[in-house]
Amino acid sequence: AKSYSDIKNYADSSEFFIKANNANNNLLKNYDFKIEENTFKIIKEKFNDYKFEDTIQNFEPEIIFILGLPRSGTTLTHQIVSSHSKVFGAGEINIINEKINTYYQENNFGEENEDLGVIYLDELERIYENEDIKSYERFCDKLPFNYMNIGVIKKIFPNSKIIHLKRNPIDVCFSIYSLYFVSHPWSYDMNLISKFYKEYQSLMEYWSNSFNDIYELQYEDLVKDNNKEIKKLLEYCELDYEDKCINYVEN
DSSP: OHHHHHTTOHHHHHHHHHHHHHHHHHHOOSOOTHHHHHHHHHHHHHHTTOOGGGOOOOOOSEEEEEEOSTTSSHHHHHHHHTTSTTEEEEEOOOHHHHHHHHHHHSSSOOGGGGHHHHHHHHHHHHHTTTSOGGGSSEEEEOOGGGGGGHHHHHHHOTTOEEEEEEOOHHHHHHHHHTSOOTTOGGGGOHHHHHHHHHHHHHHHHHHHHHOSOEEEEEHHHHHHTHHHHHHHHHHHTTOOOOHHHHTGGGO
């Protein structure tokens, strides 16, 4: 499918994308999309009554989280931001995501979550023990699915910067469909991708109503007017302008 797409033979390309995804669908056993719907529901319920304004950050340094659906431009944005001399690009750090599922399963979103900030930073130092990461003022974490964890992130790192990548719905959904995501069985069916997109969209609206400091970055704008959007992005991150961010391809 990819080969046909590269030579602009979209009819044959589509045929093989469909065959491949149908084959993956046929291998699934006992998958129910209600699992995804329930997860989104639980996330909202857990944070309905939480007072984020009472949270004080006790951790340094400041973290920049880049998130959004897969294929939305998170990698490009990470390359841009991590080109800055004060930012260490840590890539996709799955620490919060790994720990968070147990918290959502509990009846109360309690004080045990306070330790997650310490765990996160300790693990970051362990992963990059051979890097002089303490010489940087900020870390950049670009795990796309952290958009599900924004509530937890703002609880443990209230001073963090959150950059949400948005992309044309049809483009991002087809891009997801055209790649093999082992851990996302919903990505093998366009109807399920559409449902998942709506759940994601609803959750991001929920977070936007909870916080007024999430930076919404449109992928198409970033590509169309690179210099303008990068300058706005650096301003949001409270970083001085550097040419290296414009010349991110050298990073």
